[in-house]
Amino acid sequence: MFKQSIITIATLGLLSVTASAFDTASCVGCHGANFEKAAMGKSKIVKDMTAEEITTALNGYKDGSYGGPMKMLMKAPATGMSEADIKAFADEHGKK
Numbered sequence: 001m002f003k004q005s006i007i008t009i010a011t012l013g014l015l016s017v018t019a020s021a022f023d024t025a026s027c028v029g030c031h032g033a034n035f036e037k038a039a040m041g042k043s044k045i046v047k048d049m050t051a052e053e054i055t056t057a058l059n060g061y062k063d064g065s066y067g068g069p070m071k072m073l074m075k076a077p078a079t080g081m082s083e084a085d086i087k088a089f090a091d092e093h094g095k096k
């Protein structure tokens with residue numbers, strides 16, 4: 001399913017090239033292609049968060065110190081991101 005969604009997204013040409021090896025193909029189903037959606041109707045709009053807020057959130061999902069009622073959904077995605085991935089992601093998607 002993961003592979004399939006990457007292929008679908010790549011085919012649609014929505015996959016944006018980033019400097020990071022990490023890619024957001026696994027995130028967009030819930031968060032929207034540009035992180036403009038409230039995932040499952042619950043999350044904050046990630047693109048409207050600052051880089052600092054995003055970093056705190058992702059690190060917090062990893063260690064359990066952050067999150068709302070659906071934080072268990074974010075444990076796996078966040079755990080798959082290295083510190084460098086989180087920084088690159090926050091810089092790219094955080095509110096400028």
Ligand code: HEC
Pocket residue numbers: 024026027028029030031039040042043044045046054057058066067068069070071072073074077078081089
């Ligand atoms: C299964 C759906 C799903 C997937 C896949 C997913 N997310 Fe989330 N994400 C959520 C939900 C739901 C929340 C809100 C969780 C909570 O209650 O704290 C959230 C929260 C977040 C937040 C913090 C927003 C807030 O509300 O504070 C960030 C940043 C984030 N996700 C980034 C990502 C990234 C990056 C990926 C891919 C590596 C990803 N998410 C994959 C559903 C998802």
